Amino acid sequence: MKNYGFYIDTANCSGCKTCQVACQDKNDLEPGLIWRKIIDVEGGEWQGDDGIFSEYPxxxxxxxxxxxxxxxxxxxxxxxxxxxITDIGTVNIDRDKCIxxxxxxxxxxxxAPRLDQKSGRMSKCDMCYDKIKNNENPVCVDACPMRAxxxxxxDELREKYGNNRHIFPLASPELTEPNIVIRPHKDSPxxxxxxxxxxxREEL
Amino acid sequence: MEKYNISLALFTWLTQASVGLLIMRALYMRISPAGDRREITGQYMLFTSLVALVAGLLFSFAHLNYPRNAYNAMNNTGSSWMSREILAEVIFLTVLLFWYIINRFRIKKIPQSIPEIIAIITGLFLIYFMIRTYMLPVLHELDNPSFPLSFIITALLGGTAAVYIFTKKNDLIPSVKFKLLFTVLFFISLANYLIFRSFNNDLKLFDLYSLLYLAAIILSIPSLYATIKNKNGISDVIFLNLAIISDFLYRVYSLTYTNPAL
Known part of the structure; x- marks a missing residue:
């Protein structure tokens, strides 16, 4: 079975959260319940040169x-x-079994899995299973204004964008073999x- | 994990103490002189173990957000350590119930040692499955030797405390031995707690957990003295309670300290 996956362009992403909102809207999620989240990574350092210090955020x-x-x-x-694992290789939750x-x-x-407080069961991104079945893209992908x-x-995404699956602060991809391709931001190393x-963190 | 830590801590602590009580009971039955008193005390211990297990099981339901589907929890014994843990819990409860019935109604056809051995082996498997359930590769804070060791120490500490309480009035010699063992186990629990916190770079000397441990250490000496002299000192009661509370709070702390990967 060929697995589906996402390409995430962190170099282009502006953090606008349109993908997150589109996902919440399509899946009618309660406020506070998010299936697609935007992780904001911030950092920086001071570099000194001949007594003059410059900031590099x-x-x-x-x-x-x-x-x-x-x-x-x-x-x-x-x-x-x-x-x-569903018939198309995505990971999904059967709510009739969940405790x-x-x-x-x-x-x-x-x-990724989040508790839906209203139903008392776990919930998460189903990759827009219904839309995939109709040969359409998940809503987050189509909503992104930056095409990130x-x-x-x-396999096709890896051919097109490369094979990188890791960026700070995500866990090592060897743990679960995630079906993602990440274009790293230039400052991520x-x-x-x-x-x-x-x-x-409090938003996540 | 914040929301569930108290019910999970109670579930794991009580279940482990239940297993530990059976192990310590087996020891007591072999070092204590034969007689009616030993049999009656053994029966009380068995009942207490059963009550602790059932109470733990009830607390485990408190961390489920949709307990109506709980009958599905053993569906995935092929790969889920939690599913295996629940299966072991059910088998352990069944064996313990069966043993309690033949012990309570003095059914002589089945020797007591058979359910005793089966229950202890099942209990040990249960603790092993519990350890594997929490030692997920993603939960870095629990992925060190100190955390699984705490499960074993709790079993022995809880079991020893219960045997000591049951024997301290009437069986002086075994009682002193169990009190000594309890004090040693408590010091091991303290050392393990400090190791756990140093593994996670969170070693603080003056917080609630450390102060409780400290108070229990100070009281351990007069308490031990009172037991040896066969006196009912207040220090004994306070030490016992503080030691148990400290060990329980270590469990709460270790489960609270653990955060999801992101």
């Missing part, structure tokens, strides 16, 4: 939802088999080396 944004991994720890960990224990959230290195997101078969952090 940087910031970039990562638009991240469920990465529909090939080795999904959430699926392996879920005690009820509510978290499962809302939150164990999938602990297991996921991307913190793309969607398709992961610096982020892991100098003072930098997620600036909007």
């Amino acid at each position: 940087f910031a970039y944004h990562i638009s991240l939802a469920c990465n529909h991994c090939s080795e999904p720890l959430c699926v392996f960990s879920c005690p009820t088999q509510a978290m499962h 809302g224990c939150g164990y999938c959230t602990w297991a996921c290195p991307y913190d 997101l793309d969607f398709g078969f992961i 610096k982020a892991s080396a100098v003072n930098s952090a997620i600036a909007n």
Whole structure:
């Protein structure tokens, strides 16, 4: 089975959150429940040269939802088999089985599964399963004004954009084999080396 | 994990203490002189273990947001450690219930040692599955040897405390031995707590957890003295409670400290 995936261009993403809002609107999510989140990474350093210090700040944004991994720890960990791999290779939740224990959230290195307080069950990005079935793009991809997101078969995305799956502060892709391709922001290599952090943790 | 830590801490702590009580009960039954008193005390211990297990199980439901689907929780024993943990919990409860019935109604056809051995082995498997459930590769804070060790120490500490309480009035010699063991285990629990916090670069000497441990250490000496002299000192009661609360709060702390990956 060919897996679908997302392309995330962190060099182009302006952090406007249109993808996040489009996702909330399409899926009718309660306020506070987000399936696609924007991680704001900020950092910087001072560099001294002959007694004069200059500042080198940087910031970039990562638009991240469920990465529909090939080795999904959430699926392996879920005690009820509510978290499962669908007929098109995406990872989805069967709400009729879910007990809302939150164990999938602990297991996921991307913190993708979220508790839907209203129903008491876990919820997450289903890659717009209904739209894929109609040969359409997920809404987040079509909503992005910067064209920072793309969607398709992961092999084709890798052919088109390269094979990078990692950027600071995401977990090592070897943990779950995420079906994503990331175009790294030019300052992202610096982020892991100098003072930098997620600036909007309370939003996530 | 914030929201669920108290119910999860209660569930894990009580379940482990239940297993530990059976292990310590087996020890007590072998070092104590035979007689009616030993049999009755053994029966009380068995009942307490059962009550602790059932209470833990009830607390485990409190962390489910949709308990109506709980019957699905054993669907994924093929790959989910949590599913295996729940299966082991159910088997352990069944064996313990069966053992309690044949013990309570003095059914002589089945030797007590058979359910005793099965229950202890199942209980040990249960603790192993619990450890594996929490040691996820993503939860870096728990991925060190100190955290699984705390599960084993809790089992032994909780079990020893219960045996000591049951024997301190009438069985002086085993009681002193269990009190000594409890004090040693408490010091191991303290050392393990400090190791856990140093692993996570969060070692502080003056917070609630450390102060409780400190108070329990100070009281451990007069408490031990009171036990050896067969006196019912207040220090004994306070030490016992403080030691148990400290170990329980370490569990709350370790589960609270753990955050999702992002």
